[in-house]
Amino acid sequence: MARVRRAFRLPLPARLGLRARITFAFAATTAVLAALLAGTTWGLTRENLINQREASATRQATLNATVMSERVQANQDTEALVAAMASLQTPASSRPSVELRQTDDTWRSVSLQSTFGQAVIPDSVRDAVTGGDSVRMRVTLNGEPELIVGIPVNEGSAAYYEVVSFADLEDTLESLAVSLLGASVATTLVGGTLGYWLSRRTLRPLANVGLAAEAIAGGRLDTRLEGTEDPDLNVLVSSFNHMAQALEARIDRDGRFASDVSHELRSPLMTLAASVSVLASRRGEMPDDASRSALDLMEGDVARFQQLVDDLLEISRFDAGVARLSLEEVRLPELIRQAVAQHRTGRAEVAVELDAELAGMVVRADKRRLVRILDNLLGNADAYGGGASRISVESAGDSVLVAVEDSGPGVPIDDRGRIFDRFSRGAGAGRRSASGDGVGLGLALVAEHARLHGGRTWVEDRPDGAPGARFVVQLPVARA
Amino acid sequence: MRHDAGVATRILTVEDDERIRTAVKLALEDEGWKVDEAETGEDALERFAQAPSDVVLIDIMLPGVDGFEVCRSIRRMSDVPIIMVTARDDTHDIVAGLEAGADDYLTKPFAPKELSARIRAMLRRVRTTDSGATHLRFGDLEIVPEEGVVRRGGDEVHLTKTEFRLLLELANSPGRVLSREVLLERVWGHGYFADGRLVDVHVRRLRTKVEADAANPRHVVTVRGLGYKLQT
Numbered sequence: 288m289a290r291v292r293r294a295f296r297l298p299l300p301a302r303l304g305l306r307a308r309i310t311f312a313f314a315a316t317t318a319v320l321a322a323l324l325a326g327t328t329w330g331l332t333r334e335n336l337i338n339q340r341e342a343s344a345t346r347q348a349t350l351n352a353t354v355m356s357e358r359v360q361a362n363q364d365t366e367a368l369v370a371a372m373a374s375l376q377t378p379a380s381s382r383p384s385v386e387l388r389q390t391d392d393t394w395r396s397v398s399l400q401s402t403f404g405q406a407v408i409p410d411s412v413r414d415a416v417t418g419g420d421s422v423r424m425r426v427t428l429n430g431e432p433e434l435i436v437g438i439p440v441n442e443g444s445a446a447y448y449e450v451v452s453f454a455d456l457e458d459t460l461e462s463l464a465v466s467l468l469g470a471s472v473a474t475t476l477v478g479g480t481l482g483y484w485l486s487r488r489t490l491r492p493l494a495n496v497g498l499a500a501e502a503i504a505g506g507r508l509d510t511r512l513e514g515t516e517d518p519d520l521n522v523l524v525s526s527f528n529h530m531a532q533a534l535e536a537r538i539d540r541d542g543r544f545a546s547d548v549s550h551e552l553r554s555p556l557m558t559l560a561a562s563v564s565v566l567a568s569r570r571g572e573m574p575d576d577a578s579r580s581a582l583d584l585m586e587g588d589v590a591r592f593q594q595l596v597d598d599l600l601e602i603s604r605f606d607a608g609v610a611r612l613s614l615e616e617v618r619l620p621e622l623i624r625q626a627v628a629q630h631r632t633g634r635a636e637v638a639v640e641l642d643a644e645l646a647g648m649v650v651r652a653d654k655r656r657l658v659r660i661l662d663n664l665l666g667n668a669d670a671y672g673g674g675a676s677r678i679s680v681e682s683a684g685d686s687v688l689v690a691v692e693d694s695g696p697g698v699p700i701d702d703r704g705r706i707f708d709r710f711s712r713g714a715g716a717g718r719r720s721a722s723g724d725g726v727g728l729g730l731a732l733v734a735e736h737a738r739l740h741g742g743r744t745w746v747e748d749r750p751d752g753a754p755g756a757r758f759v760v761q762l763p764v765a766r767a
Numbered sequence: 768m769r770h771d772a773g774v775a776t777r778i779l780t781v782e783d784d785e786r787i788r789t790a791v792k793l794a795l796e797d798e799g800w801k802v803d804e805a806e807t808g809e810d811a812l813e814r815f816a817q818a819p820s821d822v823v824l825i826d827i828m829l830p831g832v833d834g835f836e837v838c839r840s841i842r843r844m845s846d847v848p849i850i851m852v853t854a855r856d857d858t859h860d861i862v863a864g865l866e867a868g869a870d871d872y873l874t875k876p877f878a879p880k881e882l883s884a885r886i887r888a889m890l891r892r893v894r895t896t897d898s899g900a901t902h903l904r905f906g907d908l909e910i911v912p913e914e915g916v917v918r919r920g921g922d923e924v925h926l927t928k929t930e931f932r933l934l935l936e937l938a939n940s941p942g943r944v945l946s947r948e949v950l951l952e953r954v955w956g957h958g959y960f961a962d963g964r965l966v967d968v969h970v971r972r973l974r975t976k977v978e979a980d981a982a983n984p985r986h987v988v989t990v991r992g993l994g995y996k997l998q999t
Contacts, residue, residue, distance in 0.1 A: 553854045554784055557876035561790035564879045568797050593876055600856070613858070615963065616992030625959040649992060658960055 306486040313482020314475055321471035321478075329467055333460050337425075337432075337453065344381065344434055344451040345423055351375045352438035352447040355385055359445045363387060368397045380452035384408075387445045388417075394446075408448055412437045416446045432457060492520045496527055506608050508535040542607030549600040556596060559589050598728035601659075602709070605735045612653045612739055619648050619657075619687065619764075623680060626661040637665075640679040650687065650764035656736040657762075661689070663729035664758050668693040672756055686742070686763045694755040698746050706746060707734040730758075737762060775801040776890065779820035781811040781837060782852070783829050787875075791824075794879035800886070808832030812840050819845055822886050827853045827864060835867040842868030846927040848889035852877070858964075865968035870929040871955060872965075888956030889928065903938045905986050906999040908977055910938050919977055929954065930973050933966075937987065937997035946994035970995055 303311065358371040372383045384398035394417075407428065415422045416437035424435045432453040440447050495512060502510040511531055512524045563586050573579050604610045620641050627637050661678075668675035672693025681688045698706055710727035734744045742762040749755045778800050782788040785806070792802045803820060805811035808829045815823065823841055827834035838849055851864035851872040864872055871885055903910040909918040915931055917924045926934065932954045937945060945953075947963040955965060970989075974981040988996055 550854045553875040554787060558784075558786045558790040560876040561787070561794040561879055565790070565793045565797050622959075629958070629960065654963070655960075 306483070306490055309486035309489070310479055310482040313485070314479030317478025317481075318471065318475040321474040325464075325467035325471045329460070329464055332463060336456055336459065340451070340453060340456055341423070341425075341434055344378070344449070345436055347376060347378070347381075348383075348436035348447070348449040348451075349421075349438060351377065351383060351449060352440055355383075355447045356440040356445070359385065359387065359441055365397050369399060372397075372399045377449065378451060380455060382450045382452075384448045384450075385440075385445060386413075386448065388443070407450060408435060408437065412448075413446075416448075417443065419443050492517075492523065496523065499527065499531070503531055503534065508538060508608055539607060542603050542609075545599060545603035545606065549596050549603065552592075552596045556589070556593055560593065563589050595728070598732060601732055602728060602735065605739075610735070610739055613655070614651045615654055616649050617652050617654045617657060619650050619652075619680065620646055622654065622657055623661060623678060623689070626658050627665070627675075627678065630662055630665045637675045638677045640677065642681050645680055645682055645687070648687075650762075652740060652762065652764045653736075656739065660733050660736050660760055661691070663733045664691040664760070667691075667729050667733075667758065668695070668756075671695050676755065683761070686761050688759055688761050690757050690759045692749050692755055692757045694753065697748060697754055698756045703746050707731055707744060733758075733760065740764065776822065776886075777801045777803060777818075777820040778822045778824060778886065779803045779805060779811060779815060780824045781805045781808065781829065781834070782824075782826045783807065784826075791879065791882075795882070798879060798883040800883070808834070808837040811837050815841055815844065819847060821847065822889060823847055823849045824882070825849060825851055825869070827851055827855075827860060835863055838864065838867040838869055842927075846925070848886070848928060850882070850885060850889075861962070862964060862968060865965065866972070868927070868972075870927065872962075884956065891956075903941075904999075905938065905941070905997055907979075908986055910934065917977065919979075924976050926973070926976060930969060930976070933969050934973060934977065934987075934997070937995060940996075942996060942998055944990045944993045944996045950994065966995070 354375060355368075355371065358368065362368070368385055372385065375383055377383055382398065382400055384396060386394040386396045389395055409424070409426065412422050412424055412435055416439050419439050421439065422435070422437040424437075426433055426435055428450070434451045434453065436449045436451070438447045439445075492515065499510050499512050508531070511528045514524055515521060563582070566582055567586055570579060570582060573582065601610075620639075623639055627639060665675050668691055672695025674693065675691050676694045677692045679688075679690045679692070681690070707730050709731040730744075737744045737760045740762050742760060742764075744758070744760050746756050746758050749757050778795060780788060780791055780795070780802060782791065782804075783806055788804050788806070792804060795802050803814060803818075805814050808831055811823075811825070812832070825834045825837050829837065832840075834851060834853075838851065841847065841849060848871075849869045851861075851867075851869040852875060853860050853864065853872060854875045856874045861872055870889060873882060873885065901911065901913055903912070907920045909921075911917075912935060915928075917926055917931065917934065933950065936950060936953050947966040948959050948961075950966050951957040951961040951963070952959075954969075955961065957965075970987055971981070974984050974987050977986055978984045986997055986999070988998055990996055
């Protein structure tokens with residue numbers, strides 16, 4: 288069989304189904320996109336916010352530095368400076384401090400908060416400020432982002448510092464991040480759902496293909512896919528239909544061939560049957576035992592040949608799908624008794640056991656097929672089980688169970704499924720009974736006839752524990 | 768074998784396959800019948816027109832005029848028992864053969880003894896009534912068993928032997944239902960497993976002759992699931 292080359296493969300576990308993979312791919316792509324978008328948004332927003340805050344904080348600090356410059360000139364008392372700083376327009380989170388150059392060139396620091404000391408200001412900032420430059424620097428203090436603004440005041444005789452905390456900004460950014468993450472997760476879910484829905488939609492035609500293939504496998508060979516408006520799918524539809532048509536034509540041809548062969552065989556068989564009957568009527572006039580033995584063999588095998596041709600025709604009708612039930616009201620117990628009586632081959636009488644409630648039961652069934660089922664089961668019992676020993680008919684729900692038991696060696700468990708295959712023989716393959724009854728289509732036909740009625744066939748051990756096989760046919764036949 | 772007035776029963780076999788024809792003739796002669804052969808439908812019709820046989824055996828698959836047509840043509844000339852032979856046991860062929868006027872059918876290959884039994888059953892004298900009555904009346908239908916005559920509303924209706932036997936069997940059990948199995952046995956001499964379609968098609972044919980409206984039969988009534996009965 289030609290292999291279809293794989294053009295590409297998604298790097299996903301091969302065990303996943305196509306639908307799962309499409310869903311997964313959609314979800315993954317959406318997740319990546321959402322994360323990218325959220326990350327960018329967060330980064331830009333953060334940068335923007337911080338810049339704004341920085342600018343406003345610097346402006347305010349410059350303003351404050353001017354205010355403080357006047358105060359420092361007026362009064363250098365610590366209390367006065369603290370009071371002055373307390374009156375400054377500063378954001379809640381900012382901490383101003385003023386450093387004053389002493390006469391010995393050391394610096395005195397005055398802060399609004401006692402915890403705030405010189406240690407907080409990095410040396411690099413202080414050096415720059417004492418050198419006469421205004422400085423702005425972003426630092427992390429105690430794990431929190433802060434901005435330090437340093438401005439020289441009064442020609443370098445003092446310095447104004449302000450430390451502004453961005454902690455509230457971090458809170459804002461954090462809640463933004465949470466919102467963005469939530470949005471990303473939601474988007475991913477939506478993406479996944481969309482992928483699932485799309486995959487279902489996309490795969491629906493494939494599901495139809497599956498159903499159609501199943502229908503064809505089930506024997507409805509005329510099953511075809513309906514055309515769609517999608518040109519991509521129409522390629523699949525038309526090639527599928529083409530395949531189904533080719534298959535149907537081929538099976539039809541094969542079926543017709545078997546049927547034609549069987550019909551053709553009937554003509555020479557007719558000549559043989561008539562000729563053998565002429566010879567058989569002169570059996571007594573035959574000169575020796577060899578002639579009579581030869582005649583008997585011929586007579587037996589003409590009958591067997593005839594049975595084989597009939598069975599082949601029957602099975603070819605099943606294969607061609609033209610086997611139809613011809614339903615009529617059948618008195619089941621009577622039919623079984625008649626079938627047994629007709630089949631009897633000089634053996635001991637077969638006991639027919641009926642559920643009491645089944646006496647006189649009339650069912651709608653195909654009478655001819657029921658007879659074939661019984662006859663073939665009885666023939667099978669003759670060939671492999673030393674003849675049928677008991678036939679039972681039971682009612683089981685809406686079905687009737689017809690069972691034929693024999694006293695042969697039984698059927699090994701391994702063979703129980705295979706035994707209904709065509710041309711399979713009983714235990715010890717190749718064993719053929721001397722009577723020549725073992726034409727290997729009997730049980731296959733039993734199964735087919737039962738299946739046409741919607742029933743089942745199986746073989747099991749005898750319920751009484753005695754050696755032997757019990758062939759059961761379950762027929763869901765409606766009581767008429 | 769002798770039939771009726773001591774004249775050997777003549778069977779016309781119509782079969783295009785020479786080997787089958789020869790073998791069947793040998794076997795039938797062995798059974799005691801006198802056999803005439805025809806290779807084609809035209810041949811058969813010509814022979815039958817010259818010297819009518821007592822039974823005709825027709826293979827459906829004939830070159831030229833086919834078996835159904837031969838059957839219809841002979842039926843137009845005579846009510847002789849006709850047995851169709853078919854290699855196909857398709858429902859369609861069998862029902863078509865019976866509707867063309869055949870009394871019975873056999874599928875190839877058949878046993879010559881079986882054929883003989885069928886022929887004997889067809890040639891049996893019509894059983895007279897159980898009650899010994901000479902006239903049976905069912906509404907506008909009048910049956911005279913002794914004469915083999917059926918009248919509807921006073922006009923004679925032409926029935927084949929098999930149709931007449933079927934009607935008489937039903938008439939012998941007035942108002943009682945006879946199953947197809949019973950009718951197959953009594954009219955055709957068949958066993959339990961014979962083809963019920965024989966009865967169905969013959970009942971249909973009978974209705975077109977004895978009923979005013981064959982689609983809504985008054986006399987030959989179907990009893991679903993059980994069989995048929997005759998009523999006034």
